[in-house]
Amino acid sequence: MNTEHPITPSPELVTSLRNSAPHGIRDAGVTRELWLINHAYAAGADQELEACCTVLDGLAYEEAIGRDQLRAARRPKPPSLKERSLHLLKTYNTSGVMLTADQADTIRHALEALDD
Numbered sequence: 001m002n003t004e005h006p007i008t009p010s011p012e013l014v015t016s017l018r019n020s021a022p023h024g025i026r027d028a029g030v031t032r033e034l035w036l037i038n039h040a041y042a043a044g045a046d047q048e049l050e051a052c053c054t055v056l057d058g059l060a061y062e063e064a065i066g067r068d069q070l071r072a073a074r075r076p077k078p079p080s081l082k083e084r085s086l087h088l089l090k091t092y093n094t095s096g097v098m099l100t101a102d103q104a105d106t107i108r109h110a111l112e113a114l115d116d
Contacts, residue, residue: 013043049074085111 009017017039024031053070079087089107092099099107 009040009043009047017043082111082114 017036020039021032021035049071052074056066056070086108089099089104089111
């Protein structure tokens with residue numbers, strides 16, 4: 001009989017986390033402890049997300065949110081360098097530190113030409 005809780009991490013994951021955790025120098029293990037807590041928390045959240053996706057796969061109606069949509073909603077990607085740059089450019093133009101129109105247009109066109 002298996003008495004292990006269903007969200008208990010696999011021995012492989014435990015070993016991987018333990019081996020990957022940094023060893024702090026003269027910090028009484030605080031750096032390593034915080035790294036392990038953060039990564040274990042993320043692994044648990046990822047496991048929960050996968051469980052939700054499995055449930056969604058079993059739903060029988062077409063209106064159900066898709067697996068990719070759920071993953072994107074729960075694990076959004078940070079804005080790209082291009083998106084952040086365009087935002088900063090807009091911020092500079094509205095904060096009183098003005099670029100000339102030609103400078104701003106040149107930067108904007110260059111950024112928009114980049115791939116995300």
